[in-house]
Amino acid sequence: MITVHQIPDAFSAAECDRITQIVNDAIPSDAKLVRDQKDHNYRRAELVWLDEVSDTEWVMDRILELVRLANRDVFDFEISEFAESAQVATYRASAGGHFDWHSDIGEGRIASRRKLTMVVQLSETDAYQGGKLELMTGRDCLAASTARGTATLFPSFMMHRVTPVTDGTRQSLTIWSHGTPFR
Numbered sequence: 117m118i119t120v121h122q123i124p125d126a127f128s129a130a131e132c133d134r135i136t137q138i139v140n141d142a143i144p145s146d147a148k149l150v151r152d153q154k155d156h157n158y159r160r161a162e163l164v165w166l167d168e169v170s171d172t173e174w175v176m177d178r179i180l181e182l183v184r185l186a187n188r189d190v191f192d193f194e195i196s197e198f199a200e201s202a203q204v205a206t207y208r209a210s211a212g213g214h215f216d217w218h219s220d221i222g223e224g225r226i227a228s229r230r231k232l233t234m235v236v237q238l239s240e241t242d243a244y245q246g247g248k249l250e251l252m253t254g255r256d257c258l259a260a261s262t263a264r265g266t267a268t269l270f271p272s273f274m275m276h277r278v279t280p281v282t283d284g285t286r287q288s289l290t291i292w293s294h295g296t297p298f299r
């Protein structure tokens with residue numbers, strides 16, 4: 117089905133803490149782990165790939181289970197693999213953090229095979245202002261729940277954005293699953 121599917125408490129508060137701690141420790145210690153975006157007007161966020169930091173296998177195990185069940189029960193897409201590592205994005209108000217309207221399906225060999233996107237809210241709702249994940253579901257625009265630990269899943273072609281963070285810092289985890297391109 118073509119829809120937005122939200123799973124409250126996909127990760128507990130303690131688990132969100134563990135993920136953000138691992139990522140925040142990695143940011144200052146190794147600049148190579150943080151890939152800044154080239155086009156700063158389009159997206160401003162610091163990115164850490166989970167497969168480049170240690171002790172995150174349990175995160176991938178949980179992701180696998182969440183995506184498997186959501187796809188079985190809701191989407192029923194042809195998904196065969198996770199061809200890219202999960203990434204954690206840090207959007208800081210002080211750095212103009214945001215991500216303009218986009219679809220996750222790109223032209224590259226891997227990006228063209230993205231089918232299902234899952235985003236997990238890692239920050240406390242009141243840790244930031246703005247920074248809303250908005251999805252274009254048709255004529256309407258849906259704001260994803262900001263509750264910490266909620267997973268939001270949607271078809272990767274669906275247009276979405278993160279509004280500018282105007283105060284504080286928002287962190288989120290994104291994972292794509294891949295398969296035969298939509299047809």
Ligand SMILES: O=C(O)CCC(=O)C(=O)O
Pocket residue numbers: 205215220235249276277278288289290
């Ligand atoms: O941070 C978010 O809520 C969305 C991230 C996103 O759209 C992406 O990584 O493609």
Ligand SMILES: [Fe+2]
Pocket residue numbers: 218219220276
């Ligand atoms: Fe996206």
